Amino acid sequence: xxxxxxxxxxxxxxxLHSSDPNLIVFVDTCVASPDPHDxxxxxxxxxxxxxxxDSSYATYSSPDNHFARFTFNAFEFISRHTLVxxxxxxxVCRLGDYSSRCYQGCISRSKRDTSS
Numbered sequence: 404x405x406x407x408x409x410x411x412x413x414x415x416x417x418x419l420h421s422s423d424p425n426l427i428v429f430v431d432t433c434v435a436s437p438d439p440h441d442x443x444x445x446x447x448x449x450x451x452x453x454x455x456x457d458s459s460y461a462t463y464s465s466p467d468n469h470f471a472r473f474t475f476n477a478f479e480f481i482s483r484h485t486l487v488x489x490x491x492x493x494x495v496c497r498l499g500d501y502s503s504r505c506y507q508g509c510i511s512r513s514k515r516d517t518s519s
Contacts, residue, residue, distance in 0.1 A: 404486070411477045412459075417493055419469040425498045427468040429453070429505035433491040437484035449475050449489075454509035468498060 407413055419428050433449040436442045448456040450473075459476035471493055496505035 407477050409477050412474050414474045417471040427496055427498050427505050428471040429494045430471050431492045431494050435487050439488040442490045452510045
């Protein structure tokens with residue numbers, strides 16, 4: 404476990420262990436939950452489908468494309484639960500493949516029309 408206080412910044416880094424220099428890492432989704440087995444019922448979206456949901460979220464650039472670095476602030480969610488778990492989904496893409504998920508950024512899902 405990693406212990407932080409309310410309103411403290413949490414810094415995260417993911418690293419792709421690969422010798423291929425033409426791969427990049429993209430943070431697609433990161434969700435917090437007090438239940439390590441349920442990230443849907445009582446969950447807090449930090450980033451979802453590449454769209455930032457928490458105003459304190461920020462990314463850090465890296466000279467190496469194999470790193471994904473980001474931060475966010477510990478939020479009120481932490482004060483109501485003794486433990487909070489993170490689940491993040493990252494995508495690996497080919498460098499320069501602009502049709503890949505890594506280059507699409509935020510994908511907001513459009514709502515379907517329910518009328519006949």
